[in-house]
Amino acid sequence: MTTPTDTASPSPDVAPARAQADEAWAAPTAGGALDATVEVPGSKSLTNRYLVLAALADGPGRLRGALRSRDTELMARALGALGTQLTSAGADGDWDVAPAPLRGPATIDCGLAGTVMRFLPAVAALATGPIAFDGDDGARVRPMAPVLTALGALGVTVTAAGEPGRLPFTIVGRGRVRGGAVDVDASGSSQFVSGLLLAAARFDQGLTVRHVGSTLPSLPHIDMTVQVLRDAGVEVDDSRPAIWRVAPGPIAARDVRVEPDLSNAGPFLAAALVAGGTVRVPGWPTVTTQPGALLPAILERMGASTRLDGDVLAVTGTGVVHGIDLDLRAAGELAPTIAALAALADSPTRLRGIAHLRGHETDRLAALAAEISRLGGQVEQTSDGLVITPRSLRAGTVRTYQDHRMATAGALLGLRVPGVLVENVATTAKTLPDFPGLWHGMLGALGRP
Template sequence: MTTPATTATREADADWLAPTATGPLDATVEVPGSKSLTNRYLVLAALASGPGRLRGALRSRDTELMAAALATLGTRLTDDARTDATAAGADPDWLITPAPLRGPATIDCGLAGTVMRFLPAVAALADGPIRFDGDEGARVRPMGPVLTALRALGVSITESGAVGHLPFTVTGRGSVRGGAVDVDASASSQFVSGLLLAAARFEQGLTVRHIGATLPSLPHIDMTVQLLRDAGVTVDDSRPAIWRVAPGPIAARDVRVEPDLSNAGPFLAAALIAGGTVRVPGWPATTTQPGALLPQILERMGATTRLDGDVLTVTGTGVVHGLDLDLHAAGELAPTLAALAALGDSPTRLRGIAHLRGHETDRLAALAIEITRLGGQVEQTADGLVITPRPLHAATMRTYHDHRMATAGALLGLRIPGLLVENVATTAKTLPDFPGLWRRMLAR
């Protein structure tokens, strides 16, 4: 986590001039696969009973870090370029062949929460020491709950930095007995998902009990549970905030990754700001992705939406309405909605997102500081933001190495000529070639 108080070191050519909309949009945007799904599928494939195939996977920094980490532990991952999709210009499939997990090894987590929080339980199944570290900003992201839970299960963990943070070493013995464990996932649902993903490989399976006051991003846990069930794992989630994973094999599968609905958010939101229509194909009829909440939220903010088959169409008039919104289940949408709110016709309150203080940056503080820098009025509350629209002006919007801060800046730039976005390349974390996709949307 990079704090907003940090003075970022920037090169002049890292600042990106955000394009301004010159008229209503009429664009179709092909959004790459979901990061959340891709990294969960990769973990389950590495722990499966045989080789699997992953189609339509996101190829970004976070997913490449996950693939590299699993390869470091012994999993074999290869590209299959002999597919029709590849011939059409898409990324090749990933072929994943499980193997005994081994150490010693070092895992580079980058800034990927899914890598640093999903893989310690996997590393506990390895034979040997596995060291975890990442970018400087990753060293302040909380890790304590998952480390405490693994220690309670008898896993040896040595911390070489600040307590409850990277870097640390998990020394596996080739197996984990399992049983039951309490975890406080108030800061991130990833602590629960990370334990559940490996639990079927524990000798006794695992019961995870959440003991915190709040549980953010519950749809991401639902996503984990559904993928486990799809792979033949028995999961009992009949009791609130308690999950029981039975021991057993994880089926090898051939699966396709859905588009990343949260990454579709900035493109769909652009229709509200610029007016006109943006379409995203591949929108699933049913999904566990939190981004599925976008259509109803955008309608409340002034859009009309329509799902024709698998194509979601969002149309706006250039008018954005303020709203009072509990985002507890989908906090990752907050930067997109905050940018919309700053251009609204009335104040907006975003609630239930205190956990965003522990993401790539303290997103609440970052959004407040940067929108204020542009002339807006933003107040931080205990669990969110109050955004009161004010006339905005051009400046450099800092991103704090946070991909969603960069896409929020691009949205604001649609209405603010001359706005610069610092380090737009950080969007490659989950959305390769975001600037190119953005320009093509505006050119249509």
């Protein structure tokens, strides 16, 4: 994991953006109130869940409007390495997916994608042969033990190639997993539960997963997993708190459309609070399991007004941002956006319930504290979050630690603070292709570098 005392380097898999990564990006300031509509690409969380289920389905399927970013391309290449046939279809990022018997030997490059490293071990256990997993240097320190221990308890052979419970490792698949019941401590990430549930219908006995940790962050992401399974005809019982039972059975092939990524919409919608004016995002669902659905209510508490007109969410701000006391355990991925807003607010903010962010692409709590403080802000880390006291901010370089959400937080600060540079803005390609182009497009004639 890159820490806030290190200098981040561009990811080796973002070669087309190398020049962008090597030279800090000048975050544009806003010269007036915004009036913009931003088309946000598909949800990374849904795209990668749909890809896994399509690879395990009982026939060919199609994903429409799928996100095409580093994380989703890594997932597609990994499933292809296991034998699944994926072909591009149409001009909107669609994928046709044809399942095939899963087999090794194969090597899975996880990059920095938590969904790849945590969703695919259970899939690899259904293959025949050895499946080696590795990723970026930052991925090698992200925790993996809960899902690997659970697979070991189910009789799957897991061989560590480095520190146990971390990348790299090898899954030796036998073409089937007996299933049954496992206890999992998912305090560090809801992905440990989702990764087991997604493949569980293909286990001989199905699977019961019991969470045994003290906290369970990002529960909406588990709800998302349960919903996509049910939509594919899988029987899931989640009637008991922190216990999920997936019955064995087929996974139906589907033709599905991916919702826009509501969390990636966050920085654009938040820009309306910072600069004033209105930013609209079309395609906003009325019912969704995405944690980003919490954004409108949070932004309203921080001074915005919101309106959903059909499927277009409009957020309007005056340029005044209010501090907030907020438990973000259900949507920790929004923390960098909210922290950037808090640094520009008229009163202090306390963010709670996000201790698990220390195990993301970087230690996000330490990184946010370091970078907001670097620009003159005041941030204290608590046991489970941050306290942000607004101060007059100054020009400077925001380091990103190979974390896409740190880059978008830096862009948000730059709307108000002239002279903000964002290091390695190309890391946003992890989940949001051409973020700089979308950002400048939102500002239009108001943006000046």
